[in-house]
């Protein structure tokens with residue numbers, strides 16, 4: 001029997017890759033709306049299973065900083081979000097949360113969200129962007145470093161309470 005060209009039998013990995021590419025290219029980034037809150041909660045729980053936001057925290061973040069939450073939407077469900085809040089003097093912005101659902105990690109979506117935030121902040125008076133990150137969160141640290149963030153000092157012991165150490169990373173705009 002003659003072997004058929006491999007191309008006619010794409011591997012499962014190739015198929016998943018194609019589905020991934022179709023999904024990620026279909027994702028639009030837009031501002032959050034109230035109807036997104038249950039989905040936002042789901043995305044947050046999937047991305048931070050150990051320490052998700054309580055619903056009331058997301059609700060209040062939406063009420064207070066709704067114009068500072070961007071989501072990634074495929075038309076049916078959300079796959080990521082970023083929450084970024086500027087201090088009252090207008091000079092410093094904190095990235096309060098950045099999340100991509102686990103099945104879409106490593107497809108450039110976290111970078112896409114962060115680049116859009118930085119693009120928007122560059123049109124404002126913001127001088128510095130700040131964020132906290134767990135010392136063990138290699139993916140996030142690598143992403144932030146590749147965007148130009150650097151560490152402000154060493155690990156902050158118990159920054160978010162006992163046992164909750166964090167790095168602070170900053171980027172000047």
Ligand SMILES: CC(C)(COP(=O)(O)OP(=O)(O)OC[C@H]1O[C@@H](n2cnc3c(N)ncnc32)[C@H](O)[C@@H]1OP(=O)(O)O)[C@@H](O)C(=O)NCCC(=O)NCCS
Nearest residue numbers: 047098099100105106107108109110111133139140142143
């Ligand atoms: C951190 C997070 C937002 C990154 O999003 P992502 O869409 O997976 O990341 P991207 O595909 O955009 O990758 C951007 C860069 O991050 C780095 N990166 C991503 N995943 C990585 C990993 N597993 N290990 C090391 N570096 C990684 C790479 O530098 C990558 O750039 P490259 O693809 O050009 O090499 C995502 O992993 C996530 O939601 N994690 C759980 C929640 C979380 O930790 N949020 C951050 C809190 S501070």
